[in-house]
Amino acid sequence: MALPAADESLWLRRFHPRPNAAVRLVCLPHAGGAASSYAPLSALLPPSVQALAVQYPGRQDRRHDTPLESVHELAQAVFEALRPSAGQGPLALFGHSMGASVGFEVARLLEDELGVVPAVLFASGRPAPSLHRSLGIHRMDDAGIIAELQAVSGTDDRVLDNAELLRLTLPSLRSDYKAAETYRYRPGPKLACDIVGLTGDGDNRVSIEEVAAWKEHTAGSFTLQVFPGGHFYLQEQKAAVAGVLTDTLRAATRTGHPLH
Template identity: 75%
Template sequence: MALPVTDESLWFRRFHPRPEAEVSLVCLPHAGGAASFYFPISELLPPTVEALAVQYPGRQDRRHDTPIENIHEMAREIFEALTPLTAHRPIALFGHSMGASVGFELARLLEGELGTVPVALFASGRPAPSHHRSLDIHRRDDAGLIAELQLVSGTDSRILGDAELLRLALPAIRSDYKAAETYEYRPGARLRCDIVGLAGDSDIRVRAPEMAGWREHTAGSFRLEVFSGGHFYLGEQKAAVAGVITDTLRAATARLRRTID
């Protein structure tokens, strides 16, 4: 079903518009990340899936907007922007690192306040909400924060090598790390949507038991997909990740069609 023609929200970027898609995949970036992080995966998705990449405030074309330093507030803002779109086609969520926490809280809002069960929640490179821990990286000085970015290779190398770009980017990066590290899981009902966990086999920031903990947060199915690579395995494994997304959503939409029929 085609979405209505409207001005794009500040929150979403459609790099590859697919007006006849069957599912909207809302893509939530990591701490310090931008919507453009998901361009390569958006490009690889089939005509049946349209990616809506979220642009957090404080970066790129939203660099003058005040960053949000709270996961629950971030999820609420995205929920308000997303709500008008939920009546037009099913929604799936993909979040990497901090984005997985945002995606979890967004799924809770969709299910709890709209009765809209996402087709799936893809939780990538992030411990389960109940396994949350903090390294207090957001409290480090600029040099310490940059060292972390270099360690996990999560920021464009052009930015890390350009003092002026880095100066502009650091406030939003620090705010994101604060949001991620001060996140507080609030016990509640398990999600009804299926959860697919994704992780790099050499990720120094997420251990396998922490990823497996996502199983505790859904009454639906859970499976864990492990790829070769570190915390940002998506860069090298984008085709494989797009394949997992495609296969998962194809099966889910087929089930939805059978239910309607």
Template identity: 50%
Template sequence: MTSLPVDSGLWCRRFHPSPAATTRLVCFPHAGGSASFYFPVSAELRGRTDVLAVQYPGRQDRRAEPTIDDLRTLADEVFAALRGWSGLPLTFFGHSMGALVAFEVARRFERVGGGIGHLFVSGRRGPAVPHEERLHLRDDDGIVAAVREMSGTDESLLDDEELVRMMLPALRGDFRAVETYRGEPDAVLRCPITALTGDRDPRAPLDEVREWKAHTSAAFEFKVFPGGHFYLTSRPGDVMDVLKDHFDR
């Protein structure tokens, strides 16, 4: 079982405080995901950088809170929580829904005259790519089937009816947040963006992931790995190598 977080704040989990670090990585979970998804990243980078994982409402220790089903409102709340952590240069990493939240939070930092050093977006098409998804309108069985297709959740968890019931409100709310979000084509960050994806991800076609390039005025990198939507759980070493290389520069 994952250790309890050191940070007791509602929004940020700091599993391995690194007081000597000179940079900070903030990790944003996918739809239905929680801060503990990034516990291995925090463990791997401990001492090298200070890692924070965002905890959205409606899951784990915040399960009693209603899910925020509007992505821009969620970004507003996360931005307010992270402003107190901007004492070190910030790098953001977001997977799937987390990529969009990270992008919107980065925009908010730039609006107040700050900014982040780098944005890593994973498993998500560019924010302004048109899409028509209606997973949040499915019945409970339909949502569970969609999660199975994405292979992002341990199958044994999906076979546990009580756990599934606990997860469904957060999943439905997150899917609604993502599916009703429409990014602005002219929204451009000043920081570099690195887009990562699996080569067999049906929810993030390669040409649509490349569209992130239009949302930075700085450098853009595109990295493709073997795998589907959750390629990063089957090949964690590849993703960690990308992050380590970034922080070693």
């Protein structure tokens, strides 16, 4: 299918502009998630880290754009948005759940097509690319998808209790779940960039071992960070995660600009 235009203004959101940032952190949402899901985390990052939250088509201010149903298509579109400025200073990637798979494929494109090695890939709440799992959620009826949202506690109750909001949200949700569940790893070289795996110790959708398996996909270093909480541990552990991101980026970029 034809991809929508991939200019930065369409795909990337700066909730807290930081013109003197030493590193850009591209944040990729989970299935059904929007750029705004990263606004609280962006607020907790230091002035030297510029968060760029990705807005997938089919939600919020892009609700009239056709959702994409493939991780590879999403990654290609995000890559095209990043391409013009990819070599202009350190760049890191943070993806949660489906967003981690998208981030992995964006990192591959950056390294393979531009020779740009991300400072770090933060892979959160998602099995390693080579481990495939599908619950068949994208093939469920609307009630089944809503039940899944309730099970993982990642959606605002105000959405779940509002029939009109649900009606507007379900098409992009279904497309995202299809992208996540039909994603298949394509064998290739390991990433040159470091990877940090993050997960909640009570995640009922992803095991700690499945997140630890990300170490097989980097020729650089791998670190595993486990936080209290479930699949959406990030909602309660924002400050702790922001601390890990800041410390890791300070060590990885070594730009001479303190991240404080």
